[in-house]
Amino acid sequence: xxxxxxxxxxxxxxxxxxxxxxxxxxxxxxxxxxxxxxxxxxxxxxxxxxxxxxxxxxxxxxxxxxxxxxxxxxxxxxxxxxxxxxxxxxxxxxxxxxxxxxxxxxxxxxxxxxxxxxxxxxxxxxxxxxxxxxxxxxxxxxxxxxxxxxxxxxxxxxxxxxxxxxxxxxxxxxxxxxxxxxxxxxxxxxxxxxxxxxxxxxxxxxxxxxxxxxxxxxxxxxxxxxxxxxxxxxxxxxxxxxxxxxxxxxxxxxxxxxxxxxxxxxxxxxxxxxxxxxxxxxxx
Numbered sequence: 001x002x003x004x005x006x007x008x009x010x011x012x013x014x015x016x017x018x019x020x021x022x023x024x025x026x027x028x029x030x031x032x033x034x035x036x037x038x039x040x041x042x043x044x045x046x047x048x049x050x051x052x053x054x055x056x057x058x059x060x061x062x063x064x065x066x067x068x069x070x071x072x073x074x075x076x077x078x079x080x081x082x083x084x085x086x087x088x089x090x091x092x093x094x095x096x097x098x099x100x101x102x103x104x105x106x107x108x109x110x111x112x113x114x115x116x117x118x119x120x121x122x123x124x125x126x127x128x129x130x131x132x133x134x135x136x137x138x139x140x141x142x143x144x145x146x147x148x149x150x151x152x153x154x155x156x157x158x159x160x161x162x163x164x165x166x167x168x169x170x171x172x173x174x175x176x177x178x179x180x181x182x183x184x185x186x187x188x189x190x191x192x193x194x195x196x197x198x199x200x201x202x203x204x205x206x207x208x209x210x211x212x213x214x215x216x217x218x219x220x221x222x223x224x225x226x227x228x229x230x231x232x233x234x235x236x237x238x239x240x241x242x243x244x245x246x247x248x249x250x251x252x253x254x255x256x257x258x259x260x261x262x263x264x265x266x267x268x269x270x271x272x273x274x275x276x277x278x279x280x281x282x283x284x
Contacts, residue, residue, distance in 0.1 A: 012268035019267070020053035022195035023157065025249075027185035028060045028106070029201050029257055038258055042200070043109045045263040046162065050115060055157050058110075058117075058164045059188060061181035062102045069093055082233065083133070086140040086178045094178050095121075098166040106164050118156055121166040123176065125152035128184060130169025130177040143169040143177025145184065148191040157192075186240040190247030197244045198266070199237055200257030205275035206230060206238070216277045218242050241277045252277045 028042055049056045063084070067077050070093055078085040086094065103119040110117035122128025127150075130143030156163045167184035169177035182199060189197040205212040206221075208229055216224075221238050224230045230238060241252035255262045255274030266272045 025189035041260040059185040081136040117162040121168040150191040186244040
């Protein structure tokens with residue numbers, strides 16, 4: 001047993017050395033909040049990353065909790081092309097859940113486990129400047145990102161804090177915007193020149209014939225989409241991955257956040273547990 005523990009630590013050593021001082025942007029999906037043990041293991045993983053010298057930045061979603069509160073308040077959720085139609089009342093609920101509840105809960109948990117976490121939304125210091133998304137018709141206060149101003153994040157990271165970001169955008173028109181968390185995480189990762197973007201979701205990774213594809217290049221991703229091998233909600237995640245890679249991020253990982261300690265298993269082992277995407281095909 002002791003020899004096995006030692007071998008696990010030794011396997012992790014080169015990755016700890018390689019990623020020391022690097023920025024990881026990690027998106028924690030709203031669906032993962034519903035899974036038993038998922039949040040606790042996620043918090044522990046972030047703290048361990050921090051204590052190995054990695055600089056984690058957390059971006060979180062919260063779709064299921066937004067839907068639940070909407071229903072409790074008698075507001076019927078409506079979706080169009082996968083986006084939540086967001087009128088002013090819905091936007092108030094989005095901010096209540098993302099900024100007022102989930103963000104603060106994650107910050108509290110990280111701090112209780114020995115972190116120095118600070119909660120932000122995209123409105124703080126104009127972190128995420130957004131405008132109305134019109135590509136899919138009138139879907140209300142759903143935003144597309146015009147610009148990320150990372151100065152506040154760089155200041156926090158330099159002072160040993162863990163930024164935790166709710167994807168609510170700052171509109172120069174004076175409005176708040178509901179931003180897709182995957183897109184927000186990808187744009188933030190680009191702005192920081194992050195080593196890795198890690199997207200935690202509720203599936204094991206990119207699948208082909210029911211099996212996880214361990215490694216992909218950008219060209220292979222494009223072919224999988226073109227051939228119809230990947231469909232539905234995985235397509236926008238892959239598009240975010242490609243955008244991040246083209247924007248300078250070194251690697252993107254899509255992993256199942258319902259697996260306990262998924263981040264550690266993916267980052268600190270040779271085989272990983274999900275799908276890693278790079279511009280080239282070398283696993284790091």
